[in-house]
Amino acid sequence: MAGEIETFVRDIYMAGNIRITDKIVYESYNLIYKIYFDNQSPEEHIDELTQELLKLYSNHISIWEFNMERNKIGQVFLRLMISVKKMSGGRFGEFGYLNYLKNNLGNMNSRGQFIAEDKFGNKILRNYKY
Numbered sequence: 001m002a003g004e005i006e007t008f009v010r011d012i013y014m015a016g017n018i019r020i021t022d023k024i025v026y027e028s029y030n031l032i033y034k035i036y037f038d039n040q041s042p043e044e045h046i047d048e049l050t051q052e053l054l055k056l057y058s059n060h061i062s063i064w065e066f067n068m069e070r071n072k073i074g075q076v077f078l079r080l081m082i083s084v085k086k087m088s089g090g091r092f093g094e095f096g097y098l099n100y101l102k103n104n105l106g107n108m109n110s111r112g113q114f115i116a117e118d119k120f121g122n123k124i125l126r127n128y129k130y
């Protein structure tokens with residue numbers, strides 16, 4: 001489940017149709033958790049990423065519930081929020097988590113290189129050290 005969600009977010013980030021940062025991703029995960037697991041109605045405007053994640057949730061919830069208990073699904077969203085918080089900041093600013101998704105979910109090229117984006121939007125080609 002987490003892999004599906006993160007791959008979905010990675011694909012949105014890579015396509016560039018919706019401008020997202022780690023903070024936006026965190027807020028989207030948090031809002032989805034509040035809606036489905038804290039029974040809160042959204043008070044604020046729902047951004048494009050959250051709208052897309054809500055569609056993903058609606059399309060996949062029956063499969064996810066078939067495979068795990070409802071409270072475990074909520075725990076996945078909590079874990080995703082923790083991951084964003086731990087990976088965001090530092091050298092890559094608010095693209096740390098998104099860089100992780102981009103480079104660790106099947107997008108490494110055959111020469112062992114990856115693209116890292118810093119907090120200023122500069123893209124750097126790096127080599128993996130084996």
